[in-house]
Amino acid sequence: MSDFFNRIIGLFLVFILLVIAPLIIQSLSRDLTIKRSILNEMTNFIDKVTDTGHISELDKTDFYVGCSSYGAVVDIKIKRYMRIVNPDGNGSTYCTYVLTDKITDWDQGDIIEVDVQAIDHTTAQKLAVYFNKVSTPKLDFQLAGMIR
Amino acid sequence: MKKTGIALLVSLYYLGGLIVFSSNYIQKDIQEFEQLKLSFAVDYASDAAICELLNSKDLSMDYSETNYLSADPNLALETFIDVFSANYGLNFDETNEDHIKMNFIPAFVVAMYDGYYIATPTLISNANNYPENELSDGDWDLKFGPKLPYKYEYNGSTYALNMGGEYALKLNNNMLSKHKGLPPGISSTEDNLGEISRIISSNISYTINKLNETNTRWANTFYIPRDLTTYTGVNCIEGPSVLALVQNVDLATSRPISAFSVAGSKIQKARMVAAYTRDGIKYYCYADKLPSSINAENLYPTIKEAARAGYYCDIKYME
Numbered sequence: 001m002s003d004f005f006n007r008i009i010g011l012f013l014v015f016i017l018l019v020i021a022p023l024i025i026q027s028l029s030r031d032l033t034i035k036r037s038i039l040n041e042m043t044n045f046i047d048k049v050t051d052t053g054h055i056s057e058l059d060k061t062d063f064y065v066g067c068s069s070y071g072a073v074v075d076i077k078i079k080r081y082m083r084i085v086n087p088d089g090n091g092s093t094y095c096t097y098v099l100t101d102k103i104t105d106w107d108q109g110d111i112i113e114v115d116v117q118a119i120d121h122t123t124a125q126k127l128a129v130y131f132n133k134v135s136t137p138k139l140d141f142q143l144a145g146m147i148r
Numbered sequence: 149m150k151k152t153g154i155a156l157l158v159s160l161y162y163l164g165g166l167i168v169f170s171s172n173y174i175q176k177d178i179q180e181f182e183q184l185k186l187s188f189a190v191d192y193a194s195d196a197a198i199c200e201l202l203n204s205k206d207l208s209m210d211y212s213e214t215n216y217l218s219a220d221p222n223l224a225l226e227t228f229i230d231v232f233s234a235n236y237g238l239n240f241d242e243t244n245e246d247h248i249k250m251n252f253i254p255a256f257v258v259a260m261y262d263g264y265y266i267a268t269p270t271l272i273s274n275a276n277n278y279p280e281n282e283l284s285d286g287d288w289d290l291k292f293g294p295k296l297p298y299k300y301e302y303n304g305s306t307y308a309l310n311m312g313g314e315y316a317l318k319l320n321n322n323m324l325s326k327h328k329g330l331p332p333g334i335s336s337t338e339d340n341l342g343e344i345s346r347i348i349s350s351n352i353s354y355t356i357n358k359l360n361e362t363n364t365r366w367a368n369t370f371y372i373p374r375d376l377t378t379y380t381g382v383n384c385i386e387g388p389s390v391l392a393l394v395q396n397v398d399l400a401t402s403r404p405i406s407a408f409s410v411a412g413s414k415i416q417k418a419r420m421v422a423a424y425t426r427d428g429i430k431y432y433c434y435a436d437k438l439p440s441s442i443n444a445e446n447l448y449p450t451i452k453e454a455a456r457a458g459y460y461c462d463i464k465y466m467e
Contacts, residue, residue: 006156013159021166028173035181043188081234095226097240108203111196113234134171136178141400143188144234146196146227 020131027124034070034122035139041066042114046145053106053147072139073119083109106147113144175402182400186407189235190394194411196231197224197390201258221258221265221292224390228256236399249290254359255352256290257391262310263295264348268355296351298344300331307331309347311387313340345385352393385410421448423459431462438465 045063049055055078067074081097088094097111106112118139121129128134201224229245238244249269256267270291298309300316307327308317318327334340385391390411396404422435422444432454438444448454451461 006153010156010159013156013163017159017162017166024166024170028170028177032177032181035177036184039181039185039188046192081240095230097230109200111231111234113237115237128170128174132167132170134174136174141185142235142237143185143192144231145192146199146231148199 016131020127024124024127024131027122027127030071031122031124034072037070038067038072038074038116038139039141039143042116042143046112046114046143049106049112050145050147053108055103055106067116072122074139075117075119077115077117078103079113079115080106081111081113082107083111108147110147111144112147113142115142116140179401179403179405183405183407185235185400186394186397186405187409189232190392190407190409191411192235193228193231194390194392194409197228197392198388198411200224200227201388201390219260221267224258225256225267225290225292228390228392232394246289250288252394252397253290253392254356254395255391255393257348257352257393258292259344259348259385259389259391260295261312261388262308263297264351265292265295266348266351266355267292268359298347300334300343300347302331302333305331309334309340309344311341311344311385313337341385348385348391352391421451421454422446423448423454423457426462430459431465432459433462433465 041063045059045066048059060078064076067076080100080103082100083095084098085093085095116139121138125136125138128136201219201221229248230240232248233240233244238248254268258265258267267290269288270293271287272289272291273287297317300307300309305318305320307319309331310316313330315329316327316331318325318331330336330340334343392409392411393406394408395406397406398404420435421432422438423430423432423446424438424442424444425431426442432448432451435444435447446454446457446459448457455461
């Protein structure tokens, strides 16, 4: 009788090791590629904006499509922190940044912050939660540069 | 029965291994990714810092000393912190600024033509006048010290180097003089810049050690970036630069990570383009290649601008 149970457990383990394990490993490495690729898209975009000081509709579409083409559905925010320099009353000045919605034309010294947030967990994250009970946060990262 | 048991045990081991592997892999993945992101963040921040430095109003540049410029290093540091904050989605407020300054930046260097500024955490006011307790009391801030010369010693004489290498200041027996050319022991401009890089990196090490003298938790270990050593044969300092050392960043990872970045600038002499009319055709060529028999009508900073003004490339003199 116990032999029968052993076989059932064995079958279950074989299924996990032969089907689930490769799936987990494959999706983990895919996750890594997705994150790195999105980061590359972000650096390309920031480099472009910091050099030209301008974002056209085409640039934005290009960037959105680029980020979404790696398999993760992401929500992208482009934030413009406009540099404001005011007198501080002591004969000197202080610098501060104001978040603004106008992101077409940028001025020198403005900071561009690109925020990428995944809408859902990736396959690897879901599998990790399901099988290993390891929970990791959704993709959410920023990168910023200053307009030259 | 026994065989099935063994097979089951082996499978269980494999399963355990798989769980350990994937959790480990996820941790490593986060760590690696954050490391990459941090290096981008530090690069962007130091790029912004050097840009801000070069954009300041008065760089005191002139034609007699190539690479010479002077600017306020505090501008660079402020911009570095602002852009670094934005890279982690932090607000631009004093609390975050202080947190970054005091916890992540052990040294920030602005290397100029004839000297460098180094910013390290400094006690700016004591909580008690006596006894002083540097470990926990008082207010700390990341402050630049006075400008330090690139001090180089050879045969009992002390030299103050500069990035141009056309001269060095020599101090010997309380006599200060101007030494023409590179000082003895330094044979080329590359060596000169390598020596400057070595001076800066050894001062960074010294300052960090000194800073942690009274720190009982200090393990005497910190990360010296490979880029700062001259052993690799690659020198990171070519002109006025910003060197940012960022350590123990724990904003996104459980284990602190570190990064280093150098942002450099290079001052180039513009090669003017002369525009003239030869045989009834409007031509341009580099001003230094123009024969003395031809008079230039106009001068342009780039060949593109000369072309835009309707002049054609004169292959005869451009070659």
